[in-house]
Amino acid sequence: MAEIPFNKEFPHKAGEVVVLTPRIRRLTCPNPSSFTFHGTNTYILGHGKVGIVDPGPPEQAHIDRLREVLAEKGETVSHIIVTHTHRDHSPGVQLMKAWTDAPTYGYGPHGVGARRNWPFAGPEGGDTSFNPDIRLADGEILQGDGWTLEAIFTPGHISNHLCFAVKEDDIVLTGDHLMGWSTSIVSPPDGDMSHYMASLDKMLARGEHTYYPGHGGPITDPKAFVKAFIEHRGEREQQILDCLAHHPHHIPEMVKEIYINTPEHLHKAAGRSVLSHLLHMVEDGRVASPDDPPGPDSLYRLP
Ligand SMILES: [Zn+2]
Numbered sequence: 001m002a003e004i005p006f007n008k009e010f011p012h013k014a015g016e017v018v019v020l021t022p023r024i025r026r027l028t029c030p031n032p033s034s035f036t037f038h039g040t041n042t043y044i045l046g047h048g049k050v051g052i053v054d055p056g057p058p059e060q061a062h063i064d065r066l067r068e069v070l071a072e073k074g075e076t077v078s079h080i081i082v083t084h085t086h087r088d089h090s091p092g093v094q095l096m097k098a099w100t101d102a103p104t105y106g107y108g109p110h111g112v113g114a115r116r117n118w119p120f121a122g123p124e125g126g127d128t129s130f131n132p133d134i135r136l137a138d139g140e141i142l143q144g145d146g147w148t149l150e151a152i153f154t155p156g157h158i159s160n161h162l163c164f165a166v167k168e169d170d171i172v173l174t175g176d177h178l179m180g181w182s183t184s185i186v187s188p189p190d191g192d193m194s195h196y197m198a199s200l201d202k203m204l205a206r207g208e209h210t211y212y213p214g215h216g217g218p219i220t221d222p223k224a225f226v227k228a229f230i231e232h233r234g235e236r237e238q239q240i241l242d243c244l245a246h247h248p249h250h251i252p253e254m255v256k257e258i259y260i261n262t263p264e265h266l267h268k269a270a271g272r273s274v275l276s277h278l279l280h281m282v283e284d285g286r287v288a289s290p291d292d293p294p295g296p297d298s299l300y301r302l303p
Pocket of ligand 1: 158
């Protein structure tokens with residue numbers, strides 16, 4: 001497999017304010033796990049009247065800490081901005097509403113960008129309570145006090161995902177689309193591998209010098225990183241084709257053969273990733289299934 005230049009360093013504690021650029025601060029929520037790494041990153045944009053990107057999960061201690069950090073400097077919130085509606089990114093918005101009436105911004109409610117209504121459910125819950133006051137379209141510019149954001153529509157990890165370029169710093173807040181510590185989960189029906197691959201290409205065409213993700217530390221060589229991700233996905237698809245060249249497979253069988261070095265408790269998540277690749281490959285005719293539409297329990301074979 002292609003070597004992805006991961007950055008697994010994160011020498012910071014939850015609740016610690018980390019200054020990243022003259023206009024961006026980061027506060028990490030204490031919700032570490034095998035899916036959230038050290039926890040969700042909340043970004044604070046500007047000074048005085050600030051923008052908040054991703055308040056995180058419904059974690060009262062984190063929202064209290066955020067309020068305290070802002071109160072220490074007499075700062076107020078002008079914008080609450082959300083990259084996507086997974087439960088570790090957007091539900092904190094509801095808790096913030098107890099002390100700020102700043103408007104909320106996002107692509108739209110959970111499921112809004114989905115291309116197909118697949119007849120099966122995802123294992124993970126989305127945050128269906130979030131509905132932004134103001135919907136941001138691809139390329140839209142958001143102006144705050146001392147900062148300018150460009151919304152970059154990047155569906156794939158989930159259908160309503162936005163990355164945000166901070167124009168003054170020439171960086172991108174990449175949410176869960178691109179993270180330095182891990183590949184991104186693409187789990188249907190909210191996740192869509194065809195969209196995800198297109199959203200990787202979209203980032204490759206841009207010129208920013210650093211990415212700050214929703215979990216973990218920065219990606220300081222974005223082009224090489226995104227290229228490695230694209231290569232990694234291509235190799236995964238080749239592994240699937242190699243499996244199917246022997247005989248038709250169900251997904252759990254493929255996961256056992258492909259994810260040899262992955263601990264068993266992550267096999268379920270790996271199965272969702274294989275499913276998203278298979279749906280993408282059925283769509284472009286490289287793989288076939290007797291089921292129409294195919295799903296997590298279907299048999300897959302070469303056409
Ligand atoms: Zn997510």
